[in-house]
Amino acid sequence: MSKYTVRRSGLTMPIVTARFVDNAWRRGCDFVILDLEDSVPQHMKPHARTLVNAAIAKIARAGTEPFARINHEYMLADLDAVVWPGIRRIRYPKTECGDEVRQMDAIITRLERERGIRPGSIEIDPGIETAIGVTNVYEIAASSPRIREFGATSGGYDLSRDLGVEMFVDYDQFVYVRGESELAARALGLGVRVAPFVANTSGSVSDGDHAYRQAEAARKCGFHLGTGGLNPAVVEGHNRGHTPSDADVRDAHWVLEQYERVLASAQTWLTIDNRVIDRYEAARARDTIDWARACAERDREKEQAVARTRAALAAATGEAG
Amino acid sequence: MEPSQRRSWLLASLSHPDRIETLARCGADAIVLDLVEFVPEEAKHAARHEVVAAIATVRAAGAAAFTMVDPELAYADLHACVWPGLDGVVVSRVESAAQLREIDELISRLEHERGIPTGAVRIALALETARGNQDGYEIACASPRVSALTLGRADLIMDLRPEPDGEIHLMPYLMQRLVIIAGALGKTPLGAWWRAPDRGLLATPQNTYQAAQRGRAIGFKGTLCLHPDQIDPIHRAFA
Numbered sequence: 067m068s069k070y071t072v073r074r075s076g077l078t079m080p081i082v083t084a085r086f087v088d089n090a091w092r093r094g095c096d097f098v099i100l101d102l103e104d105s106v107p108q109h110m111k112p113h114a115r116t117l118v119n120a121a122i123a124k125i126a127r128a129g130t131e132p133f134a135r136i137n138h139e140y141m142l143a144d145l146d147a148v149v150w151p152g153i154r155r156i157r158y159p160k161t162e163c164g165d166e167v168r169q170m171d172a173i174i175t176r177l178e179r180e181r182g183i184r185p186g187s188i189e190i191d192p193g194i195e196t197a198i199g200v201t202n203v204y205e206i207a208a209s210s211p212r213i214r215e216f217g218a219t220s221g222g223y224d225l226s227r228d229l230g231v232e233m234f235v236d237y238d239q240f241v242y243v244r245g246e247s248e249l250a251a252r253a254l255g256l257g258v259r260v261a262p263f264v265a266n267t268s269g270s271v272s273d274g275d276h277a278y279r280q281a282e283a284a285r286k287c288g289f290h291l292g293t294g295g296l297n298p299a300v301v302e303g304h305n306r307g308h309t310p311s312d313a314d315v316r317d318a319h320w321v322l323e324q325y326e327r328v329l330a331s332a333q334t335w336l337t338i339d340n341r342v343i344d345r346y347e348a349a350r351a352r353d354t355i356d357w358a359r360a361c362a363e364r365d366r367e368k369e370q371a372v373a374r375t376r377a378a379l380a381a382a383t384g385e386a387g
Numbered sequence: 388m389e390p391s392q393r394r395s396w397l398l399a400s401l402s403h404p405d406r407i408e409t410l411a412r413c414g415a416d417a418i419v420l421d422l423v424e425f426v427p428e429e430a431k432h433a434a435r436h437e438v439v440a441a442i443a444t445v446r447a448a449g450a451a452a453f454t455m456v457d458p459e460l461a462y463a464d465l466h467a468c469v470w471p472g473l474d475g476v477v478v479s480r481v482e483s484a485a486q487l488r489e490i491d492e493l494i495s496r497l498e499h500e501r502g503i504p505t506g507a508v509r510i511a512l513a514l515e516t517a518r519g520n521q522d523g524y525e526i527a528c529a530s531p532r533v534s535a536l537t538l539g540r541a542d543l544i545m546d547l548r549p550e551p552d553g554e555i556h557l558m559p560y561l562m563q564r565l566v567i568i569a570g571a572l573g574k575t576p577l578g579a580w581w582r583a584p585d586r587g588l589l590a591t592p593q594n595t596y597q598a599a600q601r602g603r604a605i606g607f608k609g610t611l612c613l614h615p616d617q618i619d620p621i622h623r624a625f626a
Contacts, residue, residue: 241560242560245557245560245561245564246560248560249557249560249561249564252521253517260556262556286548286549287547288546288547288556332427334424334427335425346543350546
């Protein structure tokens with residue numbers, strides 16, 4: 067099994083919009099976040115909770131990982147509605163302290179046991195979207211072994227509202243927030259979910275080109291985990307941007323060949339073609355090669371799942387006709 | 388020279404003892420005799436034997452003599468390094484206050500055994516890992532010997548790579564954080580504000596000057612460097 071969990075692209079969609087959920091398997095994303103929070107109007111919350119169990123299977127048939135996002139205010143009712151076999155991760159918005167996460171962990175642990183889910187398999191993804199959350203970020207990140215990946219606020223909508231920070235600007239308005247979160251994640255050895263700053267002054271959420279540049283920048287920075295998006299137009303860009311190109315893989319093999327020369331010398335580094343070759347560059351090259359392999363494996367897995375689903379749908383249509 | 392006035396700290400690998408005299412005479416304020424970064428594993432033993440002579444060479448050239456040691460190999464490294472004439476050690480990849488306390492105690496014992504005035508050997512902390520940075524304040528409090536803080540080669544050790552605008556990912560945050568910790572404790576922050584595509588090993592004198600100037604502008608007082616032609620631009624920038 068690969069050491070990587072390949073989560074390059076994802077879509078957050080309202081659980082109550084049937085056409086989004088029904089078509090999610092055609093989108094090619096690595097994960098889908100079934101949203102019970104911001105995209106679900108207050109009066110539809112009870113109805114939303116009844117839809118999750120069936121939606122999980124619809125998402126998973128494309129090899130896509132089903133996630134859910136619950137409401138900060140309705141932790142208990144929402145967890146009861148989303149903890150079903152097949153759910154992989156639950157996002158808890160506007161996390162303020164570690165106690166909230168520990169409470170959530172205890173509830174999930176009970177529901178896993180009651181519903182025949184492998185203990186400890188469901189991840190928690192605490193959202194850092196308020197000033198108090200930023201203040202307590204290390205304590206939050208350390209609060210449960212269910213937290214395996216961690217990232218600063220990705221879009222920053224809620225945080226910008228909490229602090230009165232402008233949203234679509236041409237400078238990185240969250241240097242401190244991102245830094246605190248990322249340092250905590252790294253110090254704890256968690257997967258780091260980071261989007262390096264790429265200006266988006268238009269505020270568009272359906273700009274495939276911006277999505278590609280953002281994902282590529284993240285990958286070139288060494289990050290593998292995608293932050294996802296809202297519009298299907300960004301999925302392809304996120305997948306492509308997060309996957310090493312053939313040229314990148316060839317270059318990585320070249321670096322490893324050159325590193326053999328370093329190892330054969332009495333030096334710790336050499337300059338070859340005006341590039342420094344040392345153990346750090348070699349480690350980056352190995353990561354590129356391994357990550358490219360993991361991406362290819364994930365793509366095959368998804369293609370096979372989609373093919374099976376198409377065949378099943380065609381058969382069902384045939385029988386009906 | 389007051390320790391806080393040392394602007395240039397030139398690394399010199401103890402794997403190449405023949406080059407140390409030349410490097411010591413290039414005008415750097417301090418020479419950091421390296422046992423960690425540029426000494427291959429199999430050469431460590433031989434390198435440790437070079438330290439005593441190298442300290443004398445550096446001091447004779449008028450520079451301060453530091454050694455860079457590995458906390459994982461603290462016992463062997465410090466036994467090799469702590470001799471009269473040594474100004475201090477750069478502790479690389481330091482991860483915890485407990486680790487630093489052990490190093491402090493070992494130095495105290497060696498000072499006592501080897502006739503060095505108590506407390507004479509200073510420590511410059513290189514916070515190069517995530518854990519070391521996270522706990523940087525606590526670590527810097529763990530020994531009264533600590534006089535300087537640097538991020539060292541954190542960009543490589545933490546695998547921080549260039550962003551599209553040329554900044555090295557996370558470094559603007561880590562640099563500011565280090566300057567704050569140093570300021571809060573009255574220590575000297577060392578560093579330069581590098582931007583892609585420069586890496587210390589290949590930076591030109593011109594790029595070194597700009598990086599040092601930007602570094603000075605955010606509070607650094609001097610910086611480690613890897614090549615003699617970086618000394619002059621560093622001295623100009625931190626003048």
